[in-house]
Amino acid sequence: MSSATPDQSVPPVDTVLVVDFGAQYAQLIARRVREARVYSEIVPSTMPVAEMLAKNPKAIILSGGPSSVYEEGAPRLDRAIFEAGVPVFGMCYGFQLMAITLGGTVDDNGAREYGRTPLHVTKTGSTLFEGTPTEQSVWMSHGDACSAAPEGFTVTASTDVVPVAAFENDEARLYGVQYHPEVLHSTHGQQILEHFLYRGAGLAPTWTTHNVVDEQIALIKAQVGTKRAICGLSGGVDSAVAAALVQKAIGSQLTCVYVDHGLMRQGETEQVEKDFVAATGVKLKVVDAQERFLSALKGVSDPEEKRKIIGREFIRVFEQAQAEIVAEAGEHGESVDFLVQGTLYPDVVESGGGTGTANIKSHHNVGGLPEDLQFQLVEPLRKLFKDEVRMVGQELGLPEEIVQRQPFPGPGLGIRIVGEVTKERLDLLREADAIAREELTAAGLDREIWQCPVVLLADVRSVGVQGDGRTYGHPIVLRPVSSEDAMTADWSRLPYEVLAKISTRITNEVRDVNRVVLDVTSKPPGTIEWE
Numbered sequence: 086m087s088s089a090t091p092d093q094s095v096p097p098v099d100t101v102l103v104v105d106f107g108a109q110y111a112q113l114i115a116r117r118v119r120e121a122r123v124y125s126e127i128v129p130s131t132m133p134v135a136e137m138l139a140k141n142p143k144a145i146i147l148s149g150g151p152s153s154v155y156e157e158g159a160p161r162l163d164r165a166i167f168e169a170g171v172p173v174f175g176m177c178y179g180f181q182l183m184a185i186t187l188g189g190t191v192d193d194n195g196a197r198e199y200g201r202t203p204l205h206v207t208k209t210g211s212t213l214f215e216g217t218p219t220e221q222s223v224w225m226s227h228g229d230a231c232s233a234a235p236e237g238f239t240v241t242a243s244t245d246v247v248p249v250a251a252f253e254n255d256e257a258r259l260y261g262v263q264y265h266p267e268v269l270h271s272t273h274g275q276q277i278l279e280h281f282l283y284r285g286a287g288l289a290p291t292w293t294t295h296n297v298v299d300e301q302i303a304l305i306k307a308q309v310g311t312k313r314a315i316c317g318l319s320g321g322v323d324s325a326v327a328a329a330l331v332q333k334a335i336g337s338q339l340t341c342v343y344v345d346h347g348l349m350r351q352g353e354t355e356q357v358e359k360d361f362v363a364a365t366g367v368k369l370k371v372v373d374a375q376e377r378f379l380s381a382l383k384g385v386s387d388p389e390e391k392r393k394i395i396g397r398e399f400i401r402v403f404e405q406a407q408a409e410i411v412a413e414a415g416e417h418g419e420s421v422d423f424l425v426q427g428t429l430y431p432d433v434v435e436s437g438g439g440t441g442t443a444n445i446k447s448h449h450n451v452g453g454l455p456e457d458l459q460f461q462l463v464e465p466l467r468k469l470f471k472d473e474v475r476m477v478g479q480e481l482g483l484p485e486e487i488v489q490r491q492p493f494p495g496p497g498l499g500i501r502i503v504g505e506v507t508k509e510r511l512d513l514l515r516e517a518d519a520i521a522r523e524e525l526t527a528a529g530l531d532r533e534i535w536q537c538p539v540v541l542l543a544d545v546r547s548v549g550v551q552g553d554g555r556t557y558g559h560p561i562v563l564r565p566v567s568s569e570d571a572m573t574a575d576w577s578r579l580p581y582e583v584l585a586k587i588s589t590r591i592t593n594e595v596r597d598v599n600r601v602v603l604d605v606t607s608k609p610p611g612t613i614e615w616e
């Protein structure tokens with residue numbers, strides 16, 4: 086049996102490839118394309134051009150990147166990519182690469198621009214700029230610049246310092262912009278991207294999550310056949326949607342397994358046991374694995390080590406459940422070979438499993454999986470973003486409370502205790518977390534914030550005064566964030582009265598906590614979770 090994830094991304098409809106040159110936000114480009122209702126996938130720039138073309142893309146987008154195109158060792162692409170008749174759109178590094186590959190000039194001529202920049206459209210009515218203002222604001226981030234466009238290209242925009250800020254070649258269907266249309270600060274960015282897709286590449290806005298449901302059900306049926314599967318079910322959105330999809334595909338061949346690892350929040354296990362089963366009708370096995378996880382985490386405070394241990398223990402519990410299900414079915418039962426997980430695209434990208442991107446943290450269900458994994462994975466949401474998963478959930482008729490739930494990480498409170506995880510610390514954090522959640526809900530803020538991790542700084546103490554006496558307690562950190570897809574986030578500007586109430590209640594009600602602090606860091610540079 087292999088642990089490799091079968092590629093479930095059989096292009097359903099017309100596919101746009103986003104070639105990643107190590108961009109900060111290649112995922113964002115892919116998202117924006119999908120927002121234009123065209124399916125997109127990211128591929129690394131190291132993939133041979135022949136392989137890219139073999140995927141039969143209907144258009145190709147070249148991302149930005151940190152390198153300088155004219156430097157030795159900078160990522161390049163075989164010129165064939167521009168000669169295959171596939172429409173190509175270069176952004177920033179991708180634009181510069183297109184320029185230099187086709188005979189234009191790019192150098193470090195001092196024309197640097199970072200941040201919001203006025204763009205002057207010099208050829209109105211062009212494929213990219215038609216219907217947009219001649220003066221618009223765009224987001225720049227470059228040190229090199231194109232000073233001469235390749236032959237056959239028309240320069241369609243400039244800035245005060247860059248003469249060639251966009252060029253187009255309708256005949257060859259090649260387009261490029263020096264700026265970042267994928268960023269919201271580029272006021273007409275989405276429109277320009279759509280112009281490339283619809284006008285330049287002749288694509289139609291037909292991709293919807295509806296296609297995803299049908300296509301994934303067919304794929305799951307083909308993959309699992311008559312065998313059985315278990316699904317790690319947490320009560321969260323992703324696993325709920327994954328379970329619903331798989332249940333639709335293979336019905337009673339699926340058993341969901343909820344692992345109570347002792348790192349869950351207050352009331353969560355009961356909620357999954359009762360409400361979730363009532364809402365979805367899934368077959369559920371609840372495993373109490375608190376002792377197992379706690380003893381495996383004993384003495385460990387390094388975040389990556391914690392994540393790997395939790396990922397491993399999850400699988401060991403799934404294996405145990407697998408054995409039990411097989412034993413219950415007796416000798417005539419089909420074997421349980423498949424493990425369904427609600428893995429999303431950002432989990433894969435952040436775990437460094439994407440396209441040569443850095444490992445930021447090992448998500449328990451991707452980078453934290455043990456090497457001796459005996460299951461074949463079924464991950465129908467592996468290419469989707471959170472908001473898309475919510476749409477799929479709606480489509481499947483899951484209740485709002487489930488579809489709109491805030492995310493909660495699989496490793497749970499284990500990665501919200503900075504320091505060693507112990508039963509006492511978990512109980513304390515559970516209390517503080519329950520208060521924060523209660524007050525945020527009471528204030529009607531649940532939909533406004535993406536999630537609000539509550540973190541215990543277990544190895545930090547500070548002096549307080551409570552009841553006229555000195556205390557030496559632990560701080561609790563509140564980390565409310567707003568986000569579109571968890572890849573970037575900003576700290577939420579919560580009303581002071583709500584913060585005050587949470588702070589007062591936590592310091593009054595939770596023993597050993599004498600200070601509550603607010604995390605006011607965006608992502609980047611800080612990630613959402615502290616570990």
Ligand SMILES: Nc1ncnc2c1ncn2[C@@H]1O[C@H](COP(=O)(O)OP(=O)(O)OP(=O)(O)O)[C@@H](O)[C@H]1O
Nearest residue numbers: 317318319321322323324344426427492493494495
């Ligand atoms: N307590 C748990 N028991 C069983 N499986 C779990 C548990 N926690 C996480 N998983 C598995 O790991 C996957 C990833 O967890 P993750 O938290 O990203 O997703 P989720 O809990 O389904 O959704 P959400 O992001 O909304 O919390 C889940 O989809 C699920 O398959």
Ligand SMILES: O=c1[nH]c(=O)c2[nH+]cn([C@@H]3O[C@H](COP(=O)(O)O)[C@@H](O)[C@H]3O)c2[nH]1
Nearest residue numbers: 447448449492493494495496571612613614
């Ligand atoms: O299932 C999960 N397993 C993990 O190991 C994990 N780590 C982070 N998260 C969640 O992912 C989103 C991004 O979090 P970070 O900014 O901390 O990377 C946020 O929504 C986090 O809560 C996880 N979810």
Ligand SMILES: NC(=O)CC[C@H](N)C(=O)O
Nearest residue numbers: 149150177178227228229
């Ligand atoms: N953001 C980018 O793609 C930058 C491209 C190139 N590294 C430059 O600085 O010009």
Ligand SMILES: [Mg+2]
Nearest residue numbers: 321493494495
């Ligand atoms: Mg979760």
